[in-house]
Amino acid sequence: MDGAFFMRNNRLILVIAVISGFIVTAAAMMVSFPANAQPGDGLPEVQAADNSVCLACHGTPGLQTELPSGEPLYISIDPDVFAASVHGQQGHACTDCHTDRSGFPHEPISAQTRRDYNLERYTACLQCHQDKYDASLDSVHQKALAAGNKRAAVCTDCHGAHDISDPNQPRTKIP
Structure with a gap:
């Protein structure tokens, strides 16, 4: 050839x-x-993301996004406050609760308002605290929520989300 x-x-x-x-x-x-x-x-x-990966952005003070309602959703986490929380002291990763946030850019938030967001997110507590949730089903809060009252208290309203105190300590966040 x-x-x-x-x-x-x-x-x-x-x-x-x-x-x-x-x-x-x-x-x-x-x-x-x-x-x-x-x-x-x-x-x-596959390893869960180290908290430092999340905190590279979410550790920025004042970080927020705007929801369709026009309300700001504050998405900053104070690393020191989280580290002092029960979950921080137990070494939980952000992705232990935020199982749907495993990459960047994140999927868009579907909630229309901050309250809708809280009502969607509090169910993350059930992954580890199903027994506490089951025990609360006959509470005034769950009955109000089941009746459609979006203002009814959910787990994170009293216990917090990223600053969860030891349950044996005085509950300063509960009104």
Whole structure:
């Protein structure tokens, strides 16, 4: 074969090279990422984000976003206050509660108002505190909420969200 053959067929050779590259890449991915991988198969486990990742932005004082209602939603977290909270002292990661916030940019917030946001978010407490929630189902607060009263108290209204006190300490946040 001479150089003229390659000159006449350079498009064909390029197409074959590109297709071959895709095939090799796909084969390598199938070997690297088996569809039926199980924990303990020797693959690295996905780790929850370290709080410093979240606090790189959310540790900025005054950080807020605007909800469709026009209300500001304050999304700053004081790292020292969180560290002193029960959850901070127990070493919980932000993603332990914020399971739906695992990347950036975050998915848009669907809540229309700050109250709607609080009513959506307080259910994160159920992941660890289902027993407390179940015990509260016959409370005046849950009855009011079930009747449609959006002003009814939920967990975070009294216990806080990022500044949760030890339950054995005086409850200064409860009116």
